[in-house]
Amino acid sequence: MPEISYRQALKEAMIEEIERDENVVIIGEEVAQYNGAYKVTEGLLEKFGPKRIVDAPISEAGFIGMGIGASMLGVRPVMELMFWSFAYVAWDQMINNAANVRYMSGGKINVPIVIRGPANGGTGVGATHSHTPENFIANTPGLKVVCPSTPYDAKGLLKTAIRDNDPVYVMESTLLYNHVGEVPEEGYVIPMGKADVKREGSDISLIAHGPSVIVCLEAADILKSEHGIEAEVVDLRSIRPLDEQTIIDSVKKTNRAVLVEENKPFCGVDAQIAYTIQNQAFDYLDAPIQRISALDAPAIYSPPLEKRQLPKADTVVKKALDIL
Amino acid sequence: MSQSKSTKKSSRQKPEKADLGKEAKLPANAELTNEQAISFYRDMVRIRRFEERSLRAYQQGRIAGFLHLYIGQESIAVGCVSLMEENDHIITAYRDHGHALAVGMSMDECMAELYGKETGCSKGKGGSMHYFDPSKRYWGGHGIVGGQTPLGAGLAYGLKYQNKKGCALCFLGDGAINQGAFHESLNLAALWDLPVVYIIENNGYSMGTSQERSSVHPEGGLAARADGYNMNWANINGESLFSIREGVKKAMDLAREESKPSLLEIHTYRYQGHSIADANHKKYRTKEEIDDYRKNHDPVVLYRNYLLDSGLLSDESVKEIDLAAKAEAEESAKFAESSPFPPEADIVKDVYWEEDNPDQKLSEGRIFFND
Numbered sequence: 001m002p003e004i005s006y007r008q009a010l011k012e013a014m015i016e017e018i019e020r021d022e023n024v025v026i027i028g029e030e031v032a033q034y035n036g037a038y039k040v041t042e043g044l045l046e047k048f049g050p051k052r053i054v055d056a057p058i059s060e061a062g063f064i065g066m067g068i069g070a071s072m073l074g075v076r077p078v079m080e081l082m083f084w085s086f087a088y089v090a091w092d093q094m095i096n097n098a099a100n101v102r103y104m105s106g107g108k109i110n111v112p113i114v115i116r117g118p119a120n121g122g123t124g125v126g127a128t129h130s131h132t133p134e135n136f137i138a139n140t141p142g143l144k145v146v147c148p149s150t151p152y153d154a155k156g157l158l159k160t161a162i163r164d165n166d167p168v169y170v171m172e173s174t175l176l177y178n179h180v181g182e183v184p185e186e187g188y189v190i191p192m193g194k195a196d197v198k199r200e201g202s203d204i205s206l207i208a209h210g211p212s213v214i215v216c217l218e219a220a221d222i223l224k225s226e227h228g229i230e231a232e233v234v235d236l237r238s239i240r241p242l243d244e245q246t247i248i249d250s251v252k253k254t255n256r257a258v259l260v261e262e263n264k265p266f267c268g269v270d271a272q273i274a275y276t277i278q279n280q281a282f283d284y285l286d287a288p289i290q291r292i293s294a295l296d297a298p299a300i301y302s303p304p305l306e307k308r309q310l311p312k313a314d315t316v317v318k319k320a321l322d323i324l
Numbered sequence: 325m326s327q328s329k330s331t332k333k334s335s336r337q338k339p340e341k342a343d344l345g346k347e348a349k350l351p352a353n354a355e356l357t358n359e360q361a362i363s364f365y366r367d368m369v370r371i372r373r374f375e376e377r378s379l380r381a382y383q384q385g386r387i388a389g390f391l392h393l394y395i396g397q398e399s400i401a402v403g404c405v406s407l408m409e410e411n412d413h414i415i416t417a418y419r420d421h422g423h424a425l426a427v428g429m430s431m432d433e434c435m436a437e438l439y440g441k442e443t444g445c446s447k448g449k450g451g452s453m454h455y456f457d458p459s460k461r462y463w464g465g466h467g468i469v470g471g472q473t474p475l476g477a478g479l480a481y482g483l484k485y486q487n488k489k490g491c492a493l494c495f496l497g498d499g500a501i502n503q504g505a506f507h508e509s510l511n512l513a514a515l516w517d518l519p520v521v522y523i524i525e526n527n528g529y530s531m532g533t534s535q536e537r538s539s540v541h542p543e544g545g546l547a548a549r550a551d552g553y554n555m556n557w558a559n560i561n562g563e564s565l566f567s568i569r570e571g572v573k574k575a576m577d578l579a580r581e582e583s584k585p586s587l588l589e590i591h592t593y594r595y596q597g598h599s600i601a602d603a604n605h606k607k608y609r610t611k612e613e614i615d616d617y618r619k620n621h622d623p624v625v626l627y628r629n630y631l632l633d634s635g636l637l638s639d640e641s642v643k644e645i646d647l648a649a650k651a652e653a654e655e656s657a658k659f660a661e662s663s664p665f666p667p668e669a670d671i672v673k674d675v676y677w678e679e680d681n682p683d684q685k686l687s688e689g690r691i692f693f694n695d
Contacts, residue, residue, distance in 0.1 A: 141672075144691075193689020
């Protein structure tokens, strides 16, 4: 099976969906002529032309709201946020319009948009560029949100997101764009609401989403090589809808869980995961659920401290050992 | 701090006095049949009587939340909608009952929606500010001031993308013109030649704050800001249905034929407060001002007088139209009263297209999280 980068996987997903459905249009800042701020859309303008690949001026509320309006007529915009941190400029459109229009019309309308882009810190870009708002999205009925951590997941989930008739927000990561992984040449999709066990183990469950999955896989290696512990790494992949079954099955097997996220703690995604585990697998827990979130402050600039602010394999290992 | 030029008080543009007899001969109106001319009057009266009946229902505790009445502005919805063709779309803010009735939604479903009943146009889930009817190309009904303006650009973008010759009418109030999203929309519309006609229904007040205290603008008025976007703009006298038709048609033709946007300002007035909850509305404006509009500038009265003067209506038929409108409104209140509320299970329906279409659902997992 060929190995391609996460970036290439996203691009292939868009190419396949643009070819499949004439309503799909890519809109964003620098996506066309500049070939994408992070090169995710490189070459697409040349391949498909300016009707399908559209450079937007810097006006997130405007172009995202415009995309939402167009989607009510059946256009399927796939809109890029250069950073998910810029979403707040368009927040009213993304939350009050995209999420609510179906409900407020009594089901007469749907909004088949995708908004995608990198949601991550760890790159020295500071507090206003390092947001991971999947938790805010997940708190909003009417919206769906996915966080792929591998090229395979990225391609499959983005294709599904584009075909979905509800608003789907896709959280990528600039730190994952260069990661390579196996991706089949034949077409495939990954349904939303399905987690993925990235590593099997029976001693402890490490549950995460996005780049924190990579951190957990590193931690699992350390736990095995230095402590003889077999950790199971569960990648949520899809936050809303959420695969509770896979999470519960894992905890029932291992009896211990460490949740790892780049969100800040209060109302981060893992607050919901922790509630779910204790609610549905209470009798299976042999220890309190442990949790690592980003340290509770705006994203710091100073590079070595920024690394410490985010989940690291050594802190995951320590938390795991605390309850084993 | 010195008073800069930009803070100089600018007064609301006073439009020229309407002359419906003359305006009836303008190109947009010259071909109208008598039936059409009378139907416009009937539609304006129906809107007014519906609004009055809903006001009563609100005072009787049948309606919760906000009620933003369109009384005084009826000529705009009726005039603009009368120009819509098969590929034209319409969207507005929360003062949306007039537009809803003008596109042909029924009083029954509109009143039932106010009562929060299952038979409402949004199954009771939207309320006064959220009337929608895609079958009539009417896309709401929106609560956040200015929030609908990017959507309006989007409707135009969609038409253009789908190679349809049509335009999007996007209404907003004078209170919305300072919202950032509106400026972003104007830029996009002008930059990309989107066939959208933005229509400012300027009733002089953003809630309780007058235009003078809210907005700076060039000599030409609020719409003159369009010069900053190289966009076509115009002022229109809202007290004349025929002036509205003439002015708006020009902009709609520009959008349909050349895919160019416009920003129009239609001067109008509302007799009630910003919403029914606005108890101060007689404090932020004078009784004289309100009475002056009622007596001398009411678009429904002026149009009625034109129809009477030209013999298209008699006093008898005026009365008939009025009684019929009142009866229709009363019936809708009865319909709303006797309709059931939605069942509790409906609270989590109409949230996701997939959940409402389970035979086509592809997602797995859990999407609603109450235990």
